[in-house]
Amino acid sequence: MTHPKHDRLECRAMFEKLSEYMDGELKENACTRFDEHFRDCPRCVEFVEQMRRAVKLVEDMPCPRLPDDLRRSLIAAAESMDDHPDSS
Amino acid sequence: MDDAELLTKIRADEPGAFEAFVDRFGDRIYGFGVRMCGEREDARDVAQDTLLQAYRSLKKLKHPEALKSWVFRVVSNACLMKRRKGNYQTNREISLDDLMPGEGEDFSSRIPDPGLGAEEELVRSETREAVRAAIDLLPPHYRMVLMLRDMEHFSTRETAEILDLPQSTVKMRLHRARLMVRSELAGAVTGGGQP
Numbered sequence: 001m002t003h004p005k006h007d008r009l010e011c012r013a014m015f016e017k018l019s020e021y022m023d024g025e026l027k028e029n030a031c032t033r034f035d036e037h038f039r040d041c042p043r044c045v046e047f048v049e050q051m052r053r054a055v056k057l058v059e060d061m062p063c064p065r066l067p068d069d070l071r072r073s074l075i076a077a078a079e080s081m082d083d084h085p086d087s088s
Numbered sequence: 089m090d091d092a093e094l095l096t097k098i099r100a101d102e103p104g105a106f107e108a109f110v111d112r113f114g115d116r117i118y119g120f121g122v123r124m125c126g127e128r129e130d131a132r133d134v135a136q137d138t139l140l141q142a143y144r145s146l147k148k149l150k151h152p153e154a155l156k157s158w159v160f161r162v163v164s165n166a167c168l169m170k171r172r173k174g175n176y177q178t179n180r181e182i183s184l185d186d187l188m189p190g191e192g193e194d195f196s197s198r199i200p201d202p203g204l205g206a207e208e209e210l211v212r213s214e215t216r217e218a219v220r221a222a223i224d225l226l227p228p229h230y231r232m233v234l235m236l237r238d239m240e241h242f243s244t245r246e247t248a249e250i251l252d253l254p255q256s257t258v259k260m261r262l263h264r265a266r267l268m269v270r271s272e273l274a275g276a277v278t279g280g281g282q283p
Contacts, residue, residue: 012188015184015188016184016263018263019259019262019263019266020259020263023244025244025259043195046195046196047189047195049195050195050199050270050273050274051266051267051270053199053200053201053202053273054199054266054269054270054273055238055266055269056202057199057200057202057215057219057273058219058223058234058238058239058266058269059202059238059239059241060202061216061219061220061223061239062216063115063116063119063239064115064118064119064122064131065115065118065119066110066114066115066117066118066135067118067132070118070132070135070136071110071114073136074106074110074114074135074136074139074140075106075107075110077136077140078106078140078143079106081140081144
């Protein structure tokens with residue numbers, strides 16, 4: 001993630017805290033350091049963009065549906081528990 | 089119906105309370121089980137055990153706002169128990185150095201933009217398959233944090249409470265999980281790996 005204007009240590013410092021930056025969990029002065037770094041480091045900007053897309057794709061994954069037969073058997077089991085509350 | 093109303097219905101043993109509970113959490117608990125346990129049969133066991141166990145115990149829950157966290161604490165524990173019965177895997181943390189991208193890696197390669205609505209169905213389907221594979225490749229203790237944070241949208245604090253971990257560990261595992269998913273997706277798009 002290095003850029004001629006920056007040494008590897010600065011890019012690495014960004015790399016370590018990137019998720020916290022993306023999630024808004026850093027203090028304001030730390031965010032400012034990130035923003036300043038990104039103004040001069042296009043490779044880090046590209047990397048952040050890839051990270052944002054990866055996170056969004058994970059967020060957008062559809063949830064598998066509870067199978068209908070399992071739903072029916074669960075409801076039957078719950079009704080049976082209601083009929084025999086001490087059997088559970 | 090919000091969580092407070094659902095909890096009131098459950099506590100009062102109202103007709104249809106369990107169905108409402110399954111409607112609210114059934115898909116999400118099953119989906120969590122599928123992604124954590126892999127095997128559909130294991131996921132069925134997890135969903136069955138979790139939904140019934142959670143429902144039985146919910147009447148004791150004092151704070152409606154804790155409902156979702158509490159349900160996911162139960163399902164997380166059920167998944168961990170399944171893991172312990174299966175192959176033992178340690179919760180070894182992966183070094184950040186191992187996840188640093190190489191100097192020559194090209195970050196301009198396009199991970200598909202999720203915001204592009206015009207994406208063709210085939211591309212969308214292939215992308216989802218790549219994301220699913222990337223998530224499946226994660227070590228389970230990283231996958232669980234990623235799912236709670238990025239799929240279930242729990243906060244860092246809530247995730248830490250659900251998993252009984254320090255917040256710093258949640259942050260560390262989430263970041264590594266995201267880095268690994270990014271790396272897999274970038275590799276999938278560019279044809280796998282860098283020169």
